[in-house]
Amino acid sequence: MISTSLISAFQTLLGKENVLDSEADRHSYAYDAAVLEPVVPELVLRPTTSEQLGKTVALCFENDLPMTVRGAGTNLSGGTIPTKEKGVVILTNGLNKILEINEQDLYAVVEPGVVTAKFAAEVAKRGLFYPPDPGSQAVSTLGGNVSENAGGLRGLKYGVTKDYVMGINFWNAQGEYVKSGGRTVKCVTGLNISQLMVGSEGTLGVFDQIILKLVPPPVASKAMLAEFDDIDKASQTVAAIIAAKIVPCTLELLDNATINYVEAFTKAGLPTDAAAILLIEVDGGHEALVEDDAAKVLDICKKEGARRVVLAKDAAEKNKLWEARRNALPALARARPTTVLEDATVPRSQIPAMIRAINKIAEKYRLQIGTFGHAGDGNLHPTILTDRRDKEEFHRVELAVDEIFDVALSLGGTLSGEHGIGLAKAKWLEKETTRATIIYSRTIKKAVDPKYLLNPGKVIGG
Amino acid sequence: MTQDLHSLARMLMELDDQMVACMKCGMCQAVCPVFAETMREGDVARGKIALLEDLAHEMIRDAEGVQQKLNMCLLCGSCAANCPSGVKVLDIFLKARVIVNTYMGLSPTKKAIFKGLLTKPALFNSLLDVASKFQGLFTKPASDVIGSSCARIQAPVIGGRHFMPLAKKPLRKLVPSMSTRPGKSGYRVAFFPGCVVDKIYPHVGQAALRVLEHHEVGVYLPAGQACCGIPALSSGDKESFDQLVLHNLELFEKEHFDYLLTPCATCSATIHEIWPLMSGDKKESLRDRIQAMAERTMDIGQFLVDVLHVEVPTQGSGTRVTYHDPCHLKKSLKVSEQPRALLRSNPTVQFVEMAEADRCCGCGGSFNLQHYDLSKDIGAQKRNNIVASGAEVVATGCPACMLQISDMLSQHGDRVAVKHFIEVYAESL
Known part of the structure; x- marks a missing residue:
């Protein structure tokens, strides 16, 4: 239990309305988007200024309170689930100001609670581009994105969050101010602490300000959808596109199981007998160049054995092609009560082996698994459809997840491409x-x- | 108390199958108007579902705390419309409100209003008739364009509100009842004006009737209509809700018609969706009757465009008119293009879209009474978008939205008129 005198100290610091200690309030910060047991925090604190944040950290340190910083709570690996003993949640959604967007020097300075999509939209208004686009960007915060080194659909061409972090100023565990990185393209002053902070999942410091790199946006884009009756052909197509020195901004794959779930949900007329669908988008700084790349990709798809390729003629058609990919998670999520969304990642050449292994695991453990994901960077989302209330089935899910990781590692891959390690x-x-x-x-x-x-x-x- | 919580938990477990579908992704945070203001997890759908689950699994003791969170909701359905896993959030919340509020008990005020007045339409109506005669003593006009009033003296109930006065004569006095045969349209409809149109906006009801007459649609308008039931249900009073449903059902079953039309988004959504949803505890025969009435219920704009196929020419020029999507029309009933088509069909109207046209106005029925400051903050965003659109008239399809929007515009002194889309359409005939 946290003493009443400490609670009033927090209330004096943050204002009564920003210290949540009622049972109902605390229970609503016990979970995130990971399928894990909730842990109810002792206290939820919501600083609204940088100074308050620093003092909050210092006060927690003095009183030995474990701190879990939380933005929108969309974490898929339990990174924002508080600590069991005396755990305190520090909310960043009161620290949501974009402090600067510098159009000459191509950077922005933000507080950690700024919502990713809102930031991207503000940047776009000024004719600039912030590429990282994690699936939860409509609600996720930049502080969370940096803490998890979030990825997204544009990873292959534009990189992930770490490629856009120029500097981070943060509070250390004691509540002292640490500055790292800066506003210049070149900066070798001191240790490269900002990159140590990226992906550290709140274990090394509490972010106060983040300096992010911006780039000029592409002026043209072209999307196409290719169907394959063999997953190997889809994979060879991906390899051939990259071998032809073309880097698409999007290269998304849906496997047969996912295609079937999406079709059952949308009745959009998807080819339910196809082994895989690739959604490919190329973009660039010049219309003619993009047209040229699109034509080359189209040829490669056909040469590598796509049985059908549809090229979007305009924005409306492009939007329609995206429909299948957009509906992948909604369709899978609706099929069963619980959705376990994994992100085991392999070198892109190993995608066919990975998908075959996942299908075998699904069969072995009698589970429904749909796989979709980012074929260009090997980041797949095997999505297990289950009901966490069914203990026996959920045990099989846990065994399957273990095996999926084993296979990913044996293929030279990694446990997590973009969701983080967290508790899970x-x-x-x-x-x-x-x-x-x-x-x-x-x-x-x-x-x-x-x-x-x-x-x-x-x-x-x- | 432990024993009590145990039986509350057991009742809530009925919702477990629906609640478990929430994967806690948190995407509802992007669209919840209440969360946008408070930024508290307990105010957004994911948080409320987590709390209800905790109550159902007896992991939390403070049922009253959960009840407060549960009531902190506009029931606008924005979260459900945006939910990746298709959680039926409104179903869960309405049923949970019935369970939790029945359990905790209604407030004495609500009990007096729902059980003593709302379920007794004759008494309710005659009281309001008296009130309409005396309201001028306590209030004064606030805006000539909007027609709103505000308090003449310090009045705690009214506060700073700019509200629409009760009509001098309600619709049921102007048009007590109707039963006409179909003309060349071949259709006959029943007309359910709803409480707010009857008592505050009778001219909206008259405009709707004029439009139906113009298109030679036969009308059945029975006397003695009662409230659709949503205010009682959203406060968890299922008993009053059931009484109101049965009263209206029996009244409308007296004659034959093709569709039951309302000019109120909330009434349409309630009869079409909520009546069947809450009929699970009824006998099969009654359930079937409710279902049959629900299936025939439609928004008046949807009827004109989708059933009658009225001619809708393209953009006119003249008065700049914008449109606010009522949540219960767009998010519940998926009606959004039809009202716009009707507005565009008026040749003296230049239709302009406002930003975030489908963002909730913040009224939420009794939410406005319980959480006025919050309701006002949400409404201010709507007001800003309306003003930024440069429109001279804002049209919508729900009289409750009209009340809220009038309050917001009037308080800011904006000279923007508030109309129902059917009025604008009627002007063109």
Whole structure:
């Protein structure tokens, strides 16, 4: 229990309305989007200024309260589930100002609670582009995106969140201010702490300001949809496109199971007998160049054995082609009560082997799994459809997830492409790395957070 | 109390199958008008469902705290319309309100209103008739363009509101009843004006009747209509709701007609969706009758465009008119193009879209009474979008939205008239 005097200290600091201690309020911050057991925090704090945030951290440190920073709570690996003993949630949605968008120097400075899509829209208004587009961008926060190193559909061509982080100013565990990186393209001052903070899932510091890189937007784009009756052909097509020195901005794949779920949901007339569909979009700075690339990709699809390719003539047609991909998760999510969305990632050449293995695992454990994802970067989303209330079935789900990770690692892949490790995957981390890696990481953690108060238990366990 | 919570939990477990479909993705945060203001997880659908699940699984003790969160909702359905896993959020919330509020008990005020007045249309109506004669003593006109009033003296119930006065003569006095045969349209409809049109906007009802007459549609308008039931149900009073449903059902079953039309988005959605939804505890024969009435119920604009196929020429020029999508028309009934088509069909109208036309106005029926400050903050966004569109008239399809929008515009001193789309269409005939 947190003492009433400490609660009033927080109330004095943040204002009564920003200290949530009622049972109902606390229970609504016990979970995120991961299928894990909820943990009810002792207290939920909502600072609204940078200074309040720093003092909140300091006060938590003095009183040994473990802090879990939360933006929109869309995390898929339990990174925003609070700590069991005396856990406190620090909300960032009161820190949601875009502090600067610099059109000459192509950067922006934001507070951590700014919503990704709102930021991207503001940037677009000024004729610039912030490419990372995680699936939850309509609600996710930039602080969360940086903490998780979020990806998205544009990863292959434009990279992921880490490629856009120029600097991070943050509060350390004690509540002291640390500055890293800066506003210049070149900056080698001090250790490269900002990149250490990217993907650290709240375990090394509490973000105050993030400096993000902006780029000029593409002026033209062209989308097409290719159907394959063999998953290998789809994969060879991906390889051939890249070998032809064309980097599409989107290269999305839907497997047969997913196509069938989407068709059952939308009745849009998708080819339910196709082994895979590829949604390919090319973009660039010049209309003619994009037209040229699109024509080349179309040829490659046909040459590599696509049985049908549809090229969108205009924006309306492009929107229609995207429909199948957009409906992938909604269709899968509607099929059964619980949706376990994984993100095991393999080198792109291993996609056919990975999908075949997933299908075998589905059969072995008698589970429904649809797979879709980012074929260009090998980041797949095997989506297991289940009912978490059915203990026996859910146990099979857990076994299947274990095996999916084993296969991904055996193919030279990774546990997580973009969802983070959090609580859900911490136990597998050593399998992909080494014991020494874990110890090395924990040593860093211990040095900067001696009391283990910054989102303890996440990523590196301990 | 432990025993009590146990039986409350058991009742809520009925909703478990629907609640488990929520995958806690949090996408509802993007569209919830209440969350946009409060930024609290307990105010958005995901948070409310989590709390109800906790109550159902006896993981939380403070049922009253959960009830408060549950009532902090406009029932606008924006979350359901935007939900990736298709969770039937409104079904869950309405049923949960009945369970939790029955359990916790209605407030004495609500009990007096629903059980003592709303279910007794004759008494309710005669009281309001008296009120309409005396309202001028306490209120004064606020805006000539909008026709709103505000408090003459400090009045706690009214507060800072700019409200629409009760009509001098309600619709049921102007047109007590009707029963006409179909003309060349071949259709005969029943007309359900709804409480707000009857008591505050009778001219909207008259415009609707004029339009139906123009298109030679036969009309059945029975005397003695009662409220559609949604105010009672959204406060969890299923008993009053059931009484109102049965009263109206029996009244309308007296004559034959093809469609039951209302000019009120909320009444349409309630009869079409909520009546059958809440009829699960009824005998099969009654359930079938409710279902049959629900299937025939339609918004008047949808009827004109989709059934009558009235001619809708393209864009005219003249008065700049914009349109606000009522949540219960667009998100519940998927009606959004038809009212716009009718507005465009008026040759003296230049139709302009406002930004976020389908963003909730913040009224939410009794939400406005319980959480006026919040309702006003949400409404201010709507007001800003209306003003930014440069429109001289804002049209919509729900008299409750009209009340809220009038309040917001009038308080800001904006000279923008508020109309029902059927009025604008009627002007063109």
